[in-house]
Amino acid sequence: MSKAAKVLPDEGTGKRGPDGYLGYLLRQAANGYRHRVETSLRETGLTQPQFAALTMLDAYPEHSSADLARIALLTPQTMSTIMQNLENAALIRRHPHQEHGRKRRIELTDAGRQVLVRAKRLVYALETDLAEGFSEEEQRTVRRWLVAAGGRSLEGGAAKP
Amino acid sequence: MSKAAKVLPDEGTGKRGPDGYLGYLLRQAANGYRHRVETSLRETGLTQPQFAALTMLDAYPEHSSADLARIALLTPQTMSTIMQNLENAALIRRHPHQEHGRKRRIELTDAGRQVLVRAKRLVYALETDLAEGFSEEEQRTVRRWLVAAGGRSLEGGAAKP
DNA sequence: ACAATAATATCAGAGTTCTGACAATGAGCA
DNA sequence: TGCTCATTGTCAGAACTCTGATATTATTGT
Numbered sequence: 001m002s003k004a005a006k007v008l009p010d011e012g013t014g015k016r017g018p019d020g021y022l023g024y025l026l027r028q029a030a031n032g033y034r035h036r037v038e039t040s041l042r043e044t045g046l047t048q049p050q051f052a053a054l055t056m057l058d059a060y061p062e063h064s065s066a067d068l069a070r071i072a073l074l075t076p077q078t079m080s081t082i083m084q085n086l087e088n089a090a091l092i093r094r095h096p097h098q099e100h101g102r103k104r105r106i107e108l109t110d111a112g113r114q115v116l117v118r119a120k121r122l123v124y125a126l127e128t129d130l131a132e133g134f135s136e137e138e139q140r141t142v143r144r145w146l147v148a149a150g151g152r153s154l155e156g157g158a159a160k161p
Numbered sequence: 162m163s164k165a166a167k168v169l170p171d172e173g174t175g176k177r178g179p180d181g182y183l184g185y186l187l188r189q190a191a192n193g194y195r196h197r198v199e200t201s202l203r204e205t206g207l208t209q210p211q212f213a214a215l216t217m218l219d220a221y222p223e224h225s226s227a228d229l230a231r232i233a234l235l236t237p238q239t240m241s242t243i244m245q246n247l248e249n250a251a252l253i254r255r256h257p258h259q260e261h262g263r264k265r266r267i268e269l270t271d272a273g274r275q276v277l278v279r280a281k282r283l284v285y286a287l288e289t290d291l292a293e294g295f296s297e298e299e300q301r302t303v304r305r306w307l308v309a310a311g312g313r314s315l316e317g318g319a320a321k322p
Numbered sequence: 323a324c325a326a327t328a329a330t331a332t333c334a335g336a337g338t339t340c341t342g343a344c345a346a347t348g349a350g351c352a
Numbered sequence: 353t354g355c356t357c358a359t360t361g362t363c364a365g366a367a368c369t370c371t372g373a374t375a376t377t378a379t380t381g382t
């Protein structure tokens with residue numbers, strides 16, 4: 001680079017570094033982490049949202065797509081899309097719900113359970129990386145901030161000043 | 162707990178609260194914040210990435226789409242898509258670059274500049290919300306964590322210590 | 323000067339996420 | 353009973369983001 005003395009800030013400095021806007025840093029952090037997760041999950045074919053959905057399904061079985069959407073703070077449409085992709089991949093199965101015509105019961109298939117086991121190992125390794133270099137108290141601060149930053153997002157119109 | 166004592170965790174507790182996985186909390190925080198930003202930007206018609214792109218374009222003019230992708234830690238394809246949408250909305254203009262046949266110079270239009278002014282006011286209000294309730298030192302911790310969490314995401318294989 | 327490499331931009335395809343709109347079921351009320 | 357409303361699920365459309373592939377231009381090496 002010889003001409004025009006690059007005014008591009010180096011990575012990790014300026015607005016991009018620890019002096020940047022929190023919202024900007026938040027978006028980049030989530031992007032970067034999702035990228036690492038999906039690179040790590042490549043061999044399983046899962047995406048980060050699919051992994052999250054399978055994990056919830058395993059932890060809270062017998063629940064509908066709308067239930068899971070509420071847990072994950074997503075819209076029902078979004079969760080529906082994820083479920084369709086998981087069903088196409090034969091990782092889940094959906095049956096009509098007895099005593100409730102519209103609801104559908106969701107179940108992991110054997111393939112789904114096997115993939116989930118492998119995926120959990122991969123993702124939990126990255127999870128520990130996220131905490132590395134931060135004390136217990138600092139991690140508490142970070143968790144508290146993350147919950148506050150994303151907490152009340154789909155809560156209807158609770159804009160009550 | 163008569164028939165099926167709701168095992169759904171309440172919002173803000175369990176894996177969703179301050180005891181949850183950092184990766185999970187990070188995804189939800191970014192989702193929630195983006196949601197708030199776009200709700201706030203509704204009147205301008207901008208999305209969060211479009212706002213970020215316009216801001217960078219304003220701060221570092223005369224740069225190509227690929228340059229901006231590098232700054233924002235996105236792939237060139239992603240930034241290209243955003244630029245196309247901004248161009249369709251007549252918020253930016255692209256001219257052929259002199260002395261560089263392939264590059265294209267990007268410029269905010271008058272409409273783009275006007276929208277950006279309004280959008281900055283709206284977004285910066287939310288930005289201060291993100292810091293509310295956290296001391297200066299806690300904010301430093303959070304920033305440091307966010308940078309570490311998303312930092313080295315697109316660095317091909319540049320393991321250069 | 324020519325060939326190889328790198329950078330820029332784009333197309334195609336997929337997955338996630340939103341809004342908006344709609345149909346079908348279940349529950350409550352006049 | 354019939355009407356209304358909330359819940360559940362889906363379709364359509366848009367934007368963002370990635371990977372992979374391709375074309376064009378610049379730079380570099382021999």
